[in-house]
Amino acid sequence: MEMSMPRAIILLNDSGWETAKKLQNLYPDALVHGLSGRVNNADISFQQTARHLQELYVANTQIFGICASAILVRCLAPALDNKHVEPPVIAISDTGNNVVPLLGGHHGANAMAVSIAEHLDGHPAITTASDLRFNIALDEPPLDLAAGNPEDMKVFAGKLLGGKTIKLNGSHPWLENSDLPFSEDGSLQITISDQIIEGNESHLVFHPKSHFVGVGCERHADADELINSIKSALTDNNISPFSVAGVYSIDLKSDERAVHAAARHFGMTPRFFDAATLEAETPQLVNPSDIVFQEVGCHGVSEGAALAAAGPDAELVVPKVKTKRTTVAVAKGKPVQPSTEIGKPQGKLSVIGIGPGQAPWRTPEASQLIDDVTDIVAYGLYTDLLGPAAFGKNRHDFALGEEEARVRFALDLAAEGKNVALISSGDIGIYAMATLVFELIQEDPHDAWDRLDIQVTPGISALQAAAARAGAPLGHDFCTISLSDLLTPWEAIEKRLKAAAQGDFVVAFYNPVSIKRRTQLHAAKAILSEHRPDDTPVIVARNLGRETENVQIMPLKELDPEKVDMLTLVMVGSSESKTTWTNSKLKKWAYTPRGYAGKMQVKKKEQN
Known part of the structure; x- marks a missing residue:
């Protein structure tokens, strides 16, 4: 089933509660978002109205604001340049007397405003001329x-x-x-x-939308050949390309570039059937092939896919047309809306780093991928950090220590044709889940996994976040070392520690301690202390990007490993790292020179 767009009822004071409750009767899945300190007992509380509304809008959430229209307009203005989303935004007076569709009027807001006004016994303030006069919006035809x-x-x-x-x-x-x-x-x-x-x-x-295009092709066929073949089949039979309901093929072709390019040409994504479904269409095929059956398990790919998509009353109006490396067929059926029930899409696994936690530190690419997915697979805390971006998604929470089970589940779920996000805080490629995805694909191969659309997107790592909060400690060469010996023998970690100390690298320690591991950071401090002065700057950064963030800068000799927990990143400077103060000695910073000052001094001497 297609995921419905999440809904949020925005309350800025308690006077709108009665209207909010009536809205929840109309839309039971809508959550009440209340301004902290002014609204009690809301499903979700927020502190910054503009920021919260913008996050909801970018997450493609329908917004019902029980407040003045001007507040919604001012708050949402910075987010309106996002071309990927235009969810309905509707302003409703406290009493429910006036209902004003502000955004997405021809994407459902006008119709929803009418429905809400009827439910609240109010007035829909719709300004679109054709809607008002003729009870229709000609530029918003139904999806079929x-x-x-x-x-x-x-x-x-x-x-x-x-x-x-x-x-x-x-x-x-x-x-x-x-x-x-x-x-x-x-x-x-x-x-x-x-x-x-x-x-x-x-x-x-x-x-x-009454014509269903079935396609087949050889592996790595040219996309233009397939697109041109479809266009010719339509033109030769006087079928408008606007009447194409979809492009379909066998699931063995779900990762074929030409098939995706052909569907994209018609403004859609391809959908796929398994061989058994296509084989059931054999009695209606005009050109059944035993050779095709031996290769893929059905007697016809293009004709079978077109007929399977068009449904029980299908008529094959264009039998298989063959070019050098492609086949195309077209079936006519009952006009349909875009449907997730016909075949299934290529599964997608987005491997996403969400940064330290706060939305402004999440990349636009990561936010867009999360917005697109149907399912989120993660350690539960990471999904919680997404806030409104996770609304309306199917959550699959796993505990710490279940990393392999988590990745297998995400791969299998995507193989069902789902759009799945596997997420982690920080950068998912740094001491995180991305590596395990590819290890499993190599070590335990599955055909369905091989056909997935996999995308890895970076996030701001704890390393980068800690460095930015502290100043510029990574201005010269640096390295990262995980102190966890669960997967790496301590002897190997110790060898790397000594090499980093001797090489005078700035060192960032991931997984510095845990409840059971209390000795490793002590050992790391001792090794580095043999090669660093006691006043070497050390950054201890905890809960980066969250409300309880705490970043301290201290000399190496004062680092107390017993005060570090598993939510902390520890960064030890090189022998060249320094500290400085700003704001009249109120703000301390750490930095590692790269040699610019020395170059400037040499240049001045040469000029003199």
């Missing part, structure tokens, strides 16, 4: 129709509002249930057709 000439909508609407009537060619309940002025001799036209028809400013054409 595609507008053939949307560029002509504005002029057409102007003529319509000027008193012109419409001749309707074809039929669709969306149009027939409207108040549009239809007439047999109308000077304007609206046509519903799956054929290639060119509209104009007086003639709107809508194409039913």
